[in-house]
Amino acid sequence: MRTTTSPEISIIVPVYNEAPNLRTLVEDTLEVMRATGRPFELILIDDGSTDNSHELLRTIKDDTIELRVILLRRNFGQSAAMTAGFDHARGDIVVTMDGDLQNDPRNIPLLVSKLEEGYDLVNGWRKDRQDPFISRRLPSKIANRLIGIATGVRLHDYGCSLKAYTNDLTKNLLLYGELHRFIPVLACFYGARIGEVVVSHNPRSRGKSKYGIDRTYRVLLDLILMLFFQKFTTRPLQLFGLSGGLLFVAGFVIELYLTWLKLWHGEDIGSRPLLLFGALLIITGIVLVAIGLCAELIIRTYYESSGKRIYTVREVLE
DSSP states (O other), X not given: OOOOSSOSEEEEEEXXXXXXXXXXXXXXXXXXXXXXXXXXXXXXXXXXXXXXXXXXXXXXXXXXXXXXXXXXXXXXXXHHHHHHHHHHOOSSEEEEOOSSSOBOGGGHHHHHHHHTTTOSEEEEEOTTOOSOIIIIIHHHHHHHHHHHHHHSOOOSOTTOOOEEEEHHHHTTOXXXXXXXXXXXXXXXXXXXXXXXXXXOBOOOOSSOOSOOGGGHXXXXXXXXXXXXXXXXXXXXXXXXXXXXXXXXXXXXXXXHHHHHHHXXXXXXXXXXXXXXXXXXXXXXXXXXXXXXXXXXXXXXXHHHSOOOOSOOEEEEXX
16 A cells, blocks of 8 residues: 655645546546655645535545645635645645646656756746637736846746745745735745746646636736835835835925915915925825834734734645
């Protein structure tokens, strides 16, 4: 009988309403990994599926010693599901991929081999991507270019879920919201060495895609968050304090000028829009500085407190 008491490789797959693909996903992954001869575990995280995914996972688990199943209480999102997998992974090498059969498990040994060259993260590049151009590939190309320019982390395909990591890197990645697409940027903050390899990509044959062009705006918002993380994570007062100080000084100069006109030239300034504008700048400046101080307190609390997980687990099927 096969055992997975000390797996070298942990393969993490978040699934949400992927019942038609689950059995094929497990069978294909097991075939590839068993052929390598290396001990591994396959961790499937059911992210609150509303179809019969969890019942099917229970059935498959009974026949598969390498499979571990984590059932989340509700749909927390892909970032939370991946974090759940990271927390339960026991292998020194962690591989993630989607559960829609578009990522090919046969690329896993390639990623692992590249990782063992000394990288902390190896990102897959779907060079020949099998997705609709307007709704999927075009927004992805634009997002990849913007993220690369803004963060300085140059990769061809940020959105590819097929990645390999060292286990210590995954333990230091805190994902929430839609930040799973920014994993290479977060890994760069950690000081990780990042590589990239071309991987194959299959067209979706079963099930319905959960992604669309509507996510573009969310990516832009998260990009702003990444830029803040990159520059001001540990010193938010420098951002808010500087901008607030500039606004306060500008407003003070305006009010000083109006005071000079009133006292030395006797001009009426009560009806001037400039008076209200100067007051607005002063108030806004004070508010921004106050926000910066509050952000400093929050950041200190964040770093000094114990990290609370962003998901709850219903049960773990070992």
